[in-house]
Each structure stands twice: as C-alpha cells, then as structure tokens.
Amino acid sequence: MKYDLVVVGGGPAGLAAAIEAKKNGVDSILVIERAKELGGILQQCIHNGFGLHEFKEELTGPEYAQRFIEQLKEQNIEYKLDTMVLEVSPEKIVQAINSEDGYMIIQAKAVVLTMGCRERTRGAIAIPGDRPAGVFTAGAAQRYINMEGFMVGKRVVILGSGDIGLIMARRLTLEGAKVLAVAELMPFSGGLMRNIVQCLEDYDIPLYLSHTVIDIIGKDRVEKVIIAKVDENKKPIPGTEIEYECDTLLLSVGLIPENDISRATGIEMDRRTNGPVVNELMETNIPGIFAAGNVVHVHDLVDFVSGESRKAGAAAARYIKNEIQNGEYINLKNGNGIVYTVPQKVRVENIEKSLEVFMRVNRIFKEVKLEVRAGDEILLSTKKNHMAPGEMERILISKKKLEALNGKDIIFEIVEGKQIISCDSYDSCTIVPVGGDK
Template sequence: MIYDLIVVGGGPAGLAAAYEAYINGVNNILIIERDKELGGILNQCIHNGFGLHTFKEELTGPEYADRFIKLVKDTNIEVKLDTMVLEIEEDKKIHAINTEDGYMILESKSIILAMGCRERTRGAIGIPGDRLSGIFTAGAAQRYINIEGYMPGKEVVILGSGDIGLIMARRMTLEGAKVKAVVELMPYSNGLNRNIVQCLEDYDIPLYLSHTVIDIIGDNRVEKVIISKVDENKKPVKGSEIEFMCDILLLSVGLIPENELSKKVGVNLDNRTNGLIVTESMETNIDGIFACGNVVHVHDLVDFVTEEARHTGKAVAKYLNNNLEKKAYINIKNANGINYTVPQKISIDDIEDKLTIFMRVNNVYKDKILKITSGEKIVQILKKKHLTPSEMERVILKKDLLKDLKDDIVISLEEVN
C-alpha cells in the first residue's frame, strides 16, 4: 500500500499535523513514533501552562497531548508505536523497524517531518572538570522524576536558564531537593519571564547571570561545582569564583532540532536555527516532504507548535490535490537585530489570506521598531516595547500587503524616531 501521508513523529507537531490533514480530506495517513506511546515530550511535562492559546484553558502537558491523541484515535489514521525510522529516501520511501513488523519499506505520496528536538549535552558545550555521575540534562532528570519515579539528587546546581531548567528548579524544590543556584552564561535569562517569576523568584532560588561553571569536582559522583563570573567575551573573571556543594548538576543549555534523518535525505538546513529551510507551506527543498514543530526551529510554546502543524497539515492536503503553485519564490531575510526568520522563502500565490513569520532577536531590546521592507517599499512597521531572544516573535502579514512584491523581504530592528 502507498500511503497518502506518513508523519514521522507522534508528538504535538505530528499529531496536530496528521489530524489537520485528515479533516482536510487526506486519507491513508500513518504516524510513526519511536516511543511506546503518543504525545512526545509532553508526557513528562506534568506542570500546567499549556493550551492557553489552543484550548483557551490551562492544561498540563499530558492533558494537552491527550486532547490530540483522542482526536487522532477517533479517525482511521494508522499509528505505529515503538517504531524506529532508519532512513528516508528522496522518492519518499521510508525504512523503519519494530519488533512486530520487522524491517519495513513504506511508500508515501507525502511526508511530514515532526521529530522534535534534543538537548545539548555536556560534551556539546565542553564544561571542564571531572567525569562523574550526577550530571544530567534537565529533560533527562525530568523524565526520571515524572515518569520513572526516581529522584536523581538532593542538592542541585543548574547550568542554563532555559525553560526546562527553570521548570526543573521548581520541580526539584517541590520534591524536597535544595536548588542552590541557576547559572546563566548570558546577561539575560533564556527562559520565559513567567517561568523566571513562577519557578525561581517564588521559591527564592538565586539566578546568577553572566556566570558559568568552570569546574566540577568529586570522587565518582559530583560533590562540588565551581562557578565564575564571565566578562563581555564570555571568559571567566579571576577572583569571582563561587563554590557550591552539591550532588547533581543539571544542564539546560539549549535544544537542537533533531535532523539526522533530514540531513541524510538531503533536506537543506538553516545554519541559524540548525533546523530546516521551509516555504510558507512548510515544504522543504524536496518535493512533497514537509516539516513542522521543533524540527524546524525551537518554539517557546506548544500552542505555537500546534498552530504551525495545523498549517502544515492543510498545506499537505493542497499539495496532494495539486493546488500548490510553488512558483516565484521570494526570500525572507533577517537584518539588523534579527537572529533568524521562519519561513525562509515564500510563494505569494500559495498564501491563503495571511503569512505568519516567526523570528527571534539577537539581544535584549527596548522601544524598537520592527521594520519589514521589500526593495524600496515599506511593507509594515511595528512598534515593540520589549524584545528578548528567549521569546519568539510572530509577525502576521495580510496577503494584500504582499501580492505585488517582487524583491526579497527584509526584516530588521530600527530606532524609534
């Protein structure tokens, strides 16, 4: 059998994309998930704060996932769990394996890549010190506590102030551990402001900005972590060392889109995001292979992942009905103050009524103008009171503003006149 659509990944992006494709008329859909259950990372995120945009109510991660799992189960969408995708071919054949079916070569008319992202490890950032037990990524510790039922440590230092690290500072505290410090290399936090307040300030957990770990000491297990202030070049400042006795170091030092399969098949990557280059329809450079969620770029909120995934599901339905024009592409480029933009190129004819552009700035800014131009034309100007790299920005442009554009779109930050 040749499937109309195979979705690689059964997390929030894959579930929402598959369901949206289904309700837009796509038949013979298969979701492949390497874990033993659907839901992805949401299953271990037992804190609330999910769903405010999508469902207009506050849900935990498992509750949010369950909403989409139930929607998918009420359809004829096929699901293969505990199944590992080994390779994707350019002609949209997928090589996969599991204990029930063995080795499979599955054919499809279209593919959605929704593999999510992975955490950076100690090896990726090169922290000096002894090689000891007691060093975990924040996500691994979260799984140990929330799913496996193990407490990984009692006296905690956390390196990195990403959202997972902030949430784990609170989670470890609630489980009786003492979180002695959250240490951040940058002069600003990399987590959402609400998590700074709810996870650190509410529990009197100190946040050390412009600091990093310079040594890890112990015999078999972590016993002490030494941190130091850093200068403007991110180099440790001598004499500023602080020692913390602890038995666990958690790392919350960034997420990387999971794109080994994508690279192997020849999908183009964006070196700004480490994710995929996509069009306004979330299609990659390979015809019929689409992508959405954290495999494209790391999102702040699962609600934004869902929004993007729904858009992708609709686009696949149009593709299968030969309703994507895919012509006269215009690039979207980032200029002053902008770190990246997604999508990276657009076909104006394929935009239904509006274009949503996701972006991040490269520093903390206040009272700026977000300027969108194309050649000599000013497409839109937006005033922004506060911008930070930790919070993704969305710009929504109506199709009427874009229909006559011929030059690349450039997005930049400017001073308020």
C-alpha cells in the same frame, strides 16, 4: 506498504499534522513514533500552562497531548509505536523497523517530518572537571522525577536558564531539594519571563547571568560545582569564582532540532535554526516533504507548534491532491537584531489571507521599533516594549501587501530603541541605543 501520507514523529507536531491532513481529505495516513507512547515530550511535562492559545484553557502537558491523541483515534488514523525510521528518500520512500513488523519499506505520496528536538549534553559544551555521577540534562531529570518516580538529587546547581531548566528549578524545590543557583552564560535568560518569575523569583532561587560552570568536583558522585563570571568573549574571569557544595548538576544548555534524517535525505538546512529551510506551506526544498514544529526551529509554546503543524498537514493534503501552485519565491531576510525568520521563502500564490512569520531576536531590547520592509517600502512597523531571545515573535503580513512587492526580498529589522549589552542580574544591566556600542 503504501500510504498517501507518512508523518515521522508522534509528538504534538506530528499529531496535529496528521489530524489536519485527515480533515483535508487524506484517508491513508501513518504516524510513526519511536517511543512507546504518543505525545512526545509533553507526557513528562506535568506542570500547567499549556493550551492557552489552542484550547483557551490551561492544561498540563499530558492533558494537552491527550486532546490530540483522542482526536487521532477518533479520526481512525493509523500509527506505529516503538518504531524507528531509518531513512526517508527524496522519492518519499520511508524505511523503518520495529520488533513486531520487522524491517519495513513504505512508499508515501507525501511526508511530514516532526521529529522534535534533543538536548545538548555535557560533551557538547565541554565542561571541564571530574566525571562523577549526578550530572543530568534537565529533560532527563524531568523524566526521572515525573514519569519514573526517581529523585535525582538533594542539593542542585543548574547551568542554563532555558525553560526546561527553570521549570525543573521549581519542580525540584517542590520535591524538597535545595536549588542553590541557576548560572547562565549569556547576559540574558533563554527562557520565558513568566518562568523566571514563577520558577526562580517566587522561590528565592538566584539567577547569575554571564556566568558558567568552570569545574565539577567529585569522585563517585558530584561533591562541588564551581561557577565564575565570564567576560564579553565568554571567558571566565579569575577571582569571580563561586563554589557550591552539591550532589547534582542539571544542564539546560539548549535544544537542537533532531535533523539527522533530514540531512541524510538531502534537505536544505538553515544554519541559523539548525532546521530545514521551509516555504509558506512548511515544505522543504524536496517537493512533497514537509517539516513542522521543533524540528524546524525551537518553539517556546506548544500551541504554536500545533498551529504550524496544522499548516504542514493541510499543505501535505494539497500536495497529494495536486493543488499547490508554483510561482516565484520572495526571500525573507533578517536585519539588525533578528536571528532568523521562518519561513525563509514564500510564494504569494499559496497564501490565503496573510503570511505568518516567526522570528527571534539576538539580545534583549526595550522600547524598540520592529520594521518589516521590501526595498524602500515599509510593509509593517510596530513598537515593542520588550523583546528577548527566549520569547519568539509572531508577525502577520497581509497577502495584499505581498502581491504588490513584485518579487522584492523582505527584511525584518530592529530600527530604533534600546538594547541590553551585558547584565550581572536583571537589576544591573548596561543599556545602550540600538546600533550603539558598550
């Protein structure tokens, strides 16, 4: 089999990339999806809040996915479901298998990797205690309730305050369960502020920051969960235990970009994002292999996934048509308070009007100044009232400014303001100046 473009993954990222590549003149496209339906995780996200940036209206996850599925079909883009990609070689040879076609070897001119991400499990974080039934990842519980029609429990404790966990706190409450508490190891939530308000505060569900589960008790089914406060080294503090009688524990303890294929291909990885290192075109270090969406870094809004993936799809089309310019790379680096930047390196020649940079901070900041500089030159300085790890930041830098850098590295940094060091709750936090100690 031969295709100009193979897209690995049929979720929101893969759909957007394939559609954009088709709009940019690539006719021979194959989308490969391992699930039985297109749309990825969105199919189980029946709550609204999607599409505000992309479609200027509020949609549910399945509605958002359906918009792109319909576009894919209108463009007559070929796709294979229930198909597992086994390997992608640096030469863009894709090996895949399914029950209908059997083992396939597909030669592509370009590949876009859009495999999304997976949840951390109990084993990944080593929670002590018994091993009864009733311990679920938040995403698994979401699928059981929203797609399979099974209720996972009646009295629930949630560990981790990522967006999926927060949304499931509300979902379980609406289905008649009692959510007793949400415990978060970090001194800040990993979710969006709007989800903390709409999913916890609106339903009087307590959020315990700097707390974790220290024991699970139960023979056949979960009977009790014990949480405790942790110190600055994330170690439980004796005497702070809180015991809950419950039948279910949900884990919302982080997402991991799905990059087994990327690593096997030899793609350079960024240990900060657990995703590929990409350039201004979302291209990896292997020419012609692109990556976009949650496989690169975990996004908080699917609208940003779609926008980033369109960029990868258009760039893949440029690669196929041999329209990409080679030039010297400028490196993007994170300074004080910044966890990572995406992309990690850029060539000015391939930027049209401005460079879009996504980043996350490493703690909660209040009334701060974010500075972007190259050497002594300040490219951008902006004030932010609130920055948090659960909320991705987006910065635009004009091409004109980049052209004047002469190859200097760009540094993103929090230079002044206040930072939150520790919290028991959102009403009780230790706040110090940026750069100060507790």
